[in-house]
Amino acid sequence: MKKHFRTAAAALALSASLSGAAFAAQPVTDVMVSQKLDQVNASVQLINSSMQQMLIALNQSAQNGTCWLDGKAFSQGAVATVAGHASACGVQPKTGWPQWRPVPEEESGLFGQ
Template sequence: MKTFIPAAVAASVLLAAISESAPVSAGVLDPYMATEISDINDIVKETNSRVEKILTHIEQQDKEAYKGACWLDGKAFSQGAVTTVARHTATCSVQPDTGWPQWKEKGPVVN
């Protein structure tokens, strides 16, 4: 996910640059072209807004992960939480080698 963030930021910057430069043109435009450029500008602004929301969401997830949360199906679980993943019991704990929280498998579920 960390490699996605720089690419998304670059895309956001590119879209913002296009958004700022799109209405600028040389010469007189016919009404159809002016409308098309305006529509493109609106689409770029909307796309930029969506990219910003995605980046904000990813940043919030990164902050939660740093706080010690494990993620499963889009939900954060605190350290010590126990769940069943693929018919195995797993506990949310910080890994000693990385310092990051993740699910640690304990063993198969006993019926």
């Protein structure tokens, strides 16, 4: 995830450098604009590719019934502490998407962390 934010930051820095040249009283040439746009385009393509990979992983997780907590994947039936309460990973009946559900206190013997 940090890689995706770094890539987005790089794209913003590139676009800022283009506008920065205009304010620095340097003449902006067509070649400069073209080079900067090529750099921004390459960054956007990298971000797009990364986002597609993330969406594919999320869709696979949803199909497998995987619940996520603090960057860790949990399979169905796993019990963990979510917001200070015992919760179990399960699938929503209406949507089929995984979710954390509260566990009654009498069933909450062991917790994942």
